[in-house]
Amino acid sequence: MNPFQTPIEYLKGVGLSRAGVLKKELGLATFEDLLRHFPYKYIDRTRFYKIRDIEPELPYVQVIARITSKELLGDKRTKRLVIQAQDDTGVMELVWFQGIKWMEKTLVPGKAYVIFGKPGFFNGKAQMAHPEMELYSPANLARNGNLTLQPAYSSTEKLKQFMLDSKGLQKLVATLLDQCAKDIHENLPQYIINKYRLVDKATAYRNIHFPGDAAALNEAQHRLKFEELFLLQLRMLKSKMHRTLKFKGNIFGTVGNIFNDFYEHKLPFPLTNAQKRVLKEIRQDTQRGVQMNRLLQGDVGSGKTVVALMSMLIAIDNGFQTCIMAPTEILANQHYQTIKDLVGDDFIEVALLTGSTPQKARKVLHQRLESGELKILIGTHALIEDKVQYKNLGLVVIDEQHRFGVEQRAKLWRKNVIPPHILVMTATPIPRTLAMTLYGDLDISVIDELPVGRKPIKTVHFYENQRLRMFGFMKQEIALGRQVYVVYPLIKESEKLDLKNLEDGINTMSHEFPVPDYQLSIVHGKLKAAEKAYEMKRFIKGETHIMVATTVIEVGVNVPNASVMIIENAERFGLSQLHQLRGRVGRGAEQSYCILMSNHKLSHDGRKRLNTMVKTNNGFEIAEIDLELRGPGNIEGTEQSGVLDLKMANLATDQQLLIQVRKIVEGIFEADPQLTNPEHQILHLSLQSKEQGLSWDKIS
Numbered sequence: 001m002n003p004f005q006t007p008i009e010y011l012k013g014v015g016l017s018r019a020g021v022l023k024k025e026l027g028l029a030t031f032e033d034l035l036r037h038f039p040y041k042y043i044d045r046t047r048f049y050k051i052r053d054i055e056p057e058l059p060y061v062q063v064i065a066r067i068t069s070k071e072l073l074g075d076k077r078t079k080r081l082v083i084q085a086q087d088d089t090g091v092m093e094l095v096w097f098q099g100i101k102w103m104e105k106t107l108v109p110g111k112a113y114v115i116f117g118k119p120g121f122f123n124g125k126a127q128m129a130h131p132e133m134e135l136y137s138p139a140n141l142a143r144n145g146n147l148t149l150q151p152a153y154s155s156t157e158k159l160k161q162f163m164l165d166s167k168g169l170q171k172l173v174a175t176l177l178d179q180c181a182k183d184i185h186e187n188l189p190q191y192i193i194n195k196y197r198l199v200d201k202a203t204a205y206r207n208i209h210f211p212g213d214a215a216a217l218n219e220a221q222h223r224l225k226f227e228e229l230f231l232l233q234l235r236m237l238k239s240k241m242h243r244t245l246k247f248k249g250n251i252f253g254t255v256g257n258i259f260n261d262f263y264e265h266k267l268p269f270p271l272t273n274a275q276k277r278v279l280k281e282i283r284q285d286t287q288r289g290v291q292m293n294r295l296l297q298g299d300v301g302s303g304k305t306v307v308a309l310m311s312m313l314i315a316i317d318n319g320f321q322t323c324i325m326a327p328t329e330i331l332a333n334q335h336y337q338t339i340k341d342l343v344g345d346d347f348i349e350v351a352l353l354t355g356s357t358p359q360k361a362r363k364v365l366h367q368r369l370e371s372g373e374l375k376i377l378i379g380t381h382a383l384i385e386d387k388v389q390y391k392n393l394g395l396v397v398i399d400e401q402h403r404f405g406v407e408q409r410a411k412l413w414r415k416n417v418i419p420p421h422i423l424v425m426t427a428t429p430i431p432r433t434l435a436m437t438l439y440g441d442l443d444i445s446v447i448d449e450l451p452v453g454r455k456p457i458k459t460v461h462f463y464e465n466q467r468l469r470m471f472g473f474m475k476q477e478i479a480l481g482r483q484v485y486v487v488y489p490l491i492k493e494s495e496k497l498d499l500k501n502l503e504d505g506i507n508t509m510s511h512e513f514p515v516p517d518y519q520l521s522i523v524h525g526k527l528k529a530a531e532k533a534y535e536m537k538r539f540i541k542g543e544t545h546i547m548v549a550t551t552v553i554e555v556g557v558n559v560p561n562a563s564v565m566i567i568e569n570a571e572r573f574g575l576s577q578l579h580q581l582r583g584r585v586g587r588g589a590e591q592s593y594c595i596l597m598s599n600h601k602l603s604h605d606g607r608k609r610l611n612t613m614v615k616t617n618n619g620f621e622i623a624e625i626d627l628e629l630r631g632p633g634n635i636e637g638t639e640q641s642g643v644l645d646l647k648m649a650n651l652a653t654d655q656q657l658l659i660q661v662r663k664i665v666e667g668i669f670e671a672d673p674q675l676t677n678p679e680h681q682i683l684h685l686s687l688q689s690k691e692q693g694l695s696w697d698k699i700s
Helices: 015-026 031-035 100-106 138-146 157-161 166-183 190-195 201-209 214-246 257-266 273-285 304-317 329-343 359-371 406-413 432-438 464-479 492-512 529-541 575-582 604-615 619-630 655-671 678-690
Strands: 041-044 061-073 080-087 090-096 112-117 119-122 125-129 132-135 149-152 293-298 321-325 350-353 376-379 393-399 421-426 443-447 458-463 483-488 520-523 546-550 562-567 593-598
Touching (some): 015 157, 061 090, 080 100, 112 125, 149 166, 201 214, 214 432, 214 655, 214 678, 257 329, 273 293, 273 304, 273 443, 304 321, 304 393, 329 350, 329 376, 350 359, 432 619, 432 655, 458 464, 458 604, 464 483, 464 562, 483 492, 529 546, 575 593, 575 604, 575 619, 593 604
Parallel strands (some): 090 125, 293 421, 293 443, 321 376, 321 393, 393 421, 562 593
Antiparallel strands (some): 041 149, 061 112, 080 090, 112 132, 119 125
């Protein structure tokens, strides 16, 4: 058995009650969990201060002083332990409000201690609350002297009650390393360690917890980041290769009449160079006899749907059926409308299947699918019901990847003997490094230019005192025949306050835009689905001028006549959310605008988000800044991926390392696809240990 899988209660100094609280508070259940509970910072413990040299602005100080007195003060509610400590330059006061019993028992007057903590001043006298105390002895000092940088571990109030503050956790890690360091085995090939000058794994773990100096710490951090990203890419690329070898793909050998006819006579506007490039990539994928799994990224309005449709026409030219799966009915309807408008009535049959499709119509659809007559089907989850059988499904287009569970996508695979080619579209731009990590086993295409004639949306940031100016601008646009969105945040944590803001907003709007001159649509989460759909339809048809909504505006809702997006309390939205909302306008030929409303009081990050929105319309630039501000775990759709359980590497700051590691792993698979060379046995074993569970990552 791997000693690091040992339950944590069996480590000396832990026991059952401490193990329970370590699991609950920090999720540490095994020796390995504790080994990978890395310090969040390091404190320089080489310097000792004299009491007279202590100043209030110092972040922390270390003093050697002798306890001269200790006393308990206050009543039951305000009880505190006060200790006087003295060195040859002065006296300081030490105070405890918690853990009093333990401190009173262990601290002995007359003895000298190494005292460490944040200094304060009270009545001109140096003071410290809850300092770390260690009995002074030359042996202790020598031990700490080797440790110039002391690790600081995250702890909690509950853990501190069990004497598991940072110092307590440090002791447990030291015990673990003394007991098990010999069992830390290397998991990277020796030639990689030599070539890239990495320290060995056991040294890295010792130095990440107890670094001798800053250089040793940097080496340990670099090694552990390298290993983490290396093993992640190894899994991803192995999965991609496995799929390439195991799953054959349908060959779309020809570009036929249907595609050419559409390209020459139906296409309403010339393709951009980016669209042409992506079509070429898809074309090459579908000729190789290997199943395609491609992620198509493109900003809102970049023309992804046309590329998807043209890929579908190639499949149809080769005798196959195709489908588009969208996460909601509104979006499925919209794709249906867009594609119907593009192909016209007499060109090719397009059908829609959603939860609302009547039974009678379904029956006909099922028959036409099974006979192979129906070539393009657009729908929601209804497409993957067992009853839906295709004669020869060749290409599946999935819109907004992260809204679908992996199992749902897997069902689509089973609709054909040879799995269909899969094209996943997303309008949420994903930074390159994140895409390499999250979708490392997919090929990635990017449409990074907008169609000719599209005017960039003008974005401005207004403060509360400019509200009248905003109302004036709304009236001006409505007078020109345009429509306006007004969006309010609605977040669970502050739901009551948010609903009140929404109600106040609606009252102000109704007062400012009275009937019959103006009509309002109101959409929020508390409405029933039918009421929501009714209000959305009124706005889409142009019956109402203003849509006041919480963030429930569906991704992708298309109202070309809406030219103004007003976002209230804009500082409370994430960058990618702001960008998605802004993308709801600018879909027609008219100039569109986005107005970000906020209070004057903004945090540093809040200000940076709003400034970024004003400065750029480029979704990929915005995604990079979002990654920097929020870290990868909070990017939409990544929380549930499980891929991003990175303890050391940071995708925002370690981009160069990730790109380097990806190249190294690609080189390994080119030279040794099955990892059969003796020096790669270690990697083969590492992959096997990771693959005990069911691997979902083969399915887009």
